[in-house]
Amino acid sequence: MLEGVSRSAAVGLVVVPGGVGLAADGQRWAVPTDDPATLIAQVEERLAPRWTFWAARGVFVGAHLARCHDLAAVHRLLEGGWREDTGAVWAAAHERPAPAEPSRRPVASHGTGLLDLDGAEGTDEPITDAGQVAPTWADGRAFDVENPLRTERAARWAELALVVAGRQNRRLAELPDRRRTPSGPALPVQTAFSESAAALLAVELSRTGLPLDRATAETIVGDSVGPRPSSPAEELRLRAVRDDPVRAHLGPIDLRSNAQVLSGLRNLGFDVPDTRAHRLEPFRDAHPGVAALLDWRKAERLATTYGYRWLDEHVGRDGRLRGEWSAADAAAGRMTAQAGLHNLPAELRPAVAAEPGHVLVRADLGQVEPRVLAAVSQDPGLVAATRDDDLYAPVAAALGADRPTAKIAVLAAMYGQTSGAAGEALRRMEKAYPRALAYLRSAEEAGRQGRDVRTYGGRLVRMAAFGAGEDGAVTAARGRFARNAVVQGAAAELFKAWAATVRAGLAGTPGRIVLCLHDELLLHVPESQASSAAALITTALEQASGRWAAGSGVRFVADVSVVRRWSEAK
DNA sequence: TTCCCAACGTA
DNA sequence: CGTACGTTGGGAAT
Numbered sequence: 121m122l123e124g125v126s127r128s129a130a131v132g133l134v135v136v137p138g139g140v141g142l143a144a145d146g147q148r149w150a151v152p153t154d155d156p157a158t159l160i161a162q163v164e165e166r167l168a169p170r171w172t173f174w175a176a177r178g179v180f181v182g183a184h185l186a187r188c189h190d191l192a193a194v195h196r197l198l199e200g201g202w203r204e205d206t207g208a209v210w211a212a213a214h215e216r217p218a219p220a221e222p223s224r225r226p227v228a229s230h231g232t233g234l235l236d237l238d239g240a241e242g243t244d245e246p247i248t249d250a251g252q253v254a255p256t257w258a259d260g261r262a263f264d265v266e267n268p269l270r271t272e273r274a275a276r277w278a279e280l281a282l283v284v285a286g287r288q289n290r291r292l293a294e295l296p297d298r299r300r301t302p303s304g305p306a307l308p309v310q311t312a313f314s315e316s317a318a319a320l321l322a323v324e325l326s327r328t329g330l331p332l333d334r335a336t337a338e339t340i341v342g343d344s345v346g347p348r349p350s351s352p353a354e355e356l357r358l359r360a361v362r363d364d365p366v367r368a369h370l371g372p373i374d375l376r377s378n379a380q381v382l383s384g385l386r387n388l389g390f391d392v393p394d395t396r397a398h399r400l401e402p403f404r405d406a407h408p409g410v411a412a413l414l415d416w417r418k419a420e421r422l423a424t425t426y427g428y429r430w431l432d433e434h435v436g437r438d439g440r441l442r443g444e445w446s447a448a449d450a451a452a453g454r455m456t457a458q459a460g461l462h463n464l465p466a467e468l469r470p471a472v473a474a475e476p477g478h479v480l481v482r483a484d485l486g487q488v489e490p491r492v493l494a495a496v497s498q499d500p501g502l503v504a505a506t507r508d509d510d511l512y513a514p515v516a517a518a519l520g521a522d523r524p525t526a527k528i529a530v531l532a533a534m535y536g537q538t539s540g541a542a543g544e545a546l547r548r549m550e551k552a553y554p555r556a557l558a559y560l561r562s563a564e565e566a567g568r569q570g571r572d573v574r575t576y577g578g579r580l581v582r583m584a585a586f587g588a589g590e591d592g593a594v595t596a597a598r599g600r601f602a603r604n605a606v607v608q609g610a611a612a613e614l615f616k617a618w619a620a621t622v623r624a625g626l627a628g629t630p631g632r633i634v635l636c637l638h639d640e641l642l643l644h645v646p647e648s649q650a651s652s653a654a655a656l657i658t659t660a661l662e663q664a665s666g667r668w669a670a671g672s673g674v675r676f677v678a679d680v681s682v683v684r685r686w687s688e689a690k
Numbered sequence: 691t692t693c694c695c696a697a698c699g700t701a
Numbered sequence: 702c703g704t705a706c707g708t709t710g711g712g713a714a715t
Contacts, residue, residue: 462701462706593702608704
């Protein structure tokens with residue numbers, strides 16, 4: 121198996137029940153095995169290949185794959201949008217129109233996949249005459265467990281993965297490398313690699329879970345919403361206990377109905393356009409009913425979204441909070457997570473705790489978006505400002521403003537804010553950092569015109585999703601979206617390059633990344649590994665940013681701390 | 691049953 | 702008229 125294949129070669133990998141399909145150098149191998157992890161680990165050791173697979177979700181088998189090419193992840197990098205089904209990936213790589221979206225619902229019932237190869241007219245060809253992926257291969261029926269040919273098909277499928285990878289690589293090579301002094305593979309190729317690693321990391325995060333101290337979580341929830349109800353009737357009663365004091369002020373209304381809350385507030389003399397917390401907060405002391413409502417809302421949020429039911433549904437018996445992870449959202453490619461992993465209220469952070477004998481190593485990138493802007497725009501003044509630990513200090517000096525004003529001005533420039541105090545400061549930004557502002561304005565203009573933009577690292581951000589309306593408000597919104605996407609997207613690329621480097625450094629150790637939060641990494645490691653993990657995080661940032669922003673002169677900084685509980689970090 | 695909105699948490 | 706995401710409940714549309 122894999123005889124004569126050279127080290128570091130691309131190796132197609134497809135895992136099916138009871139077997140593995142491999143391909144490399146124009147050959148393919150169907151390998152029956154019930155232990156794909158061991159097989160893969162052996163190949164990893166011997167060849168250290170560029171593992172090439174259709175999608176990380178399908179291949180995760182427990183072995184560490186160091187270098188990889190995830191066709192779905194790279195497809196989304198090149199094409200933007202959400203689709204990553206094999207039909208769309210194949211078609212785009214061959215510059216053919218995307219096939220109809222596969223149905224969301226699982227195939228209800230099917231035959232052996234041997235005699236029932238519907239769309240392919242009884243042949244066993246993965247690609248139809250029209251040059252599209254055959255339906256039975258696209259939806260996985262071709263690899264059904266009862267199908268005796270599935271391992272041979274896996275090898276054929278692995279071979280086709282290499283075909284797509286080759287075509288994707290040619291597309292990546294056509295994209296510009298915008299670094300000042302390129303080194304190693306071109307930047308879009310490096311982005312493809314780190315996006316692929318992030319796709320694997322996303323699958324690993326789903327499986328690993330975030331260590332959560334259930335007792336602490338239950339205490340926090342209990343303090344806010346009361347004891348765990350023992351029956352549905354009890355739940356109703358406890359709900360009334362929470363609601364009634366507020367209803368005493370606002371009247372006999374349903375507090376969960378915004379319309380009724382609005383009229384209740386009007387009866388108290390508050391003529392507000394909506395009932396959002398930030399709008400009601402100024403009136404907190406004006407009437408006890410407002411304070412009661414605001415406090416009720418906070419408790420209700422915990423009770424409904426992060427209450428006992430959430431704990432029961434998402435926290436395993438092993439004390440791990442698990443949710444599905446996606447390596448890239450559709451807008452700018454940031455990672456997303458379900459089960460509340462990305463919007464856990466600060467109130468609950470004390471419950472995120474290391475297991476016995478372990479610690480959490482937490483690191484966040486400091487002021488990452490303005491530093492990223494400096495790198496992608498190559499604005500000399502802003503690049504110089506990144507040498508400071510606090511980037512806003514030199515910016516304030518350059519603008520002749522105080523630090524809070526400087527911060528608002530920078531954020532306003534990146535996010536497209538035009539109102540409020542930002543106006544005058546923005547004009548000074550234009551003088552001090554013309555290249556950075558021009559970079560942002562160029563993205564905004566593309567967005568306004570409905571033209572797609574590409575991030576520094578090569579990700580396509582589609583504007584078509586916004587619709588082609590000529591409405592002024594829609595045009596402005598598209599402009600703001602594009603202006604923000606080139607910064608947020610580039611920051612996401614850097615973050616994933618960093619995370620992928622940390623992941624690689626943890627290979628072979630018991631340490632794991634357990635949370636990614638846009639600019640923050642949380643690692644769970646044995647106590648004895650704490651200092652080496654902290655050092656790894658720092659060197660990984662130097663390596664990742666050194667490649668990503670080679671020659672830019674931009675300095676990236678990370679704040680690293682070793683803690684027992686997430687809440688102990690600053 | 692499905693979809694959209696308001697609301698609010700995170701970055 | 703700052704961006705993105707996920708989750709909830711209500712309420713309208715189907």
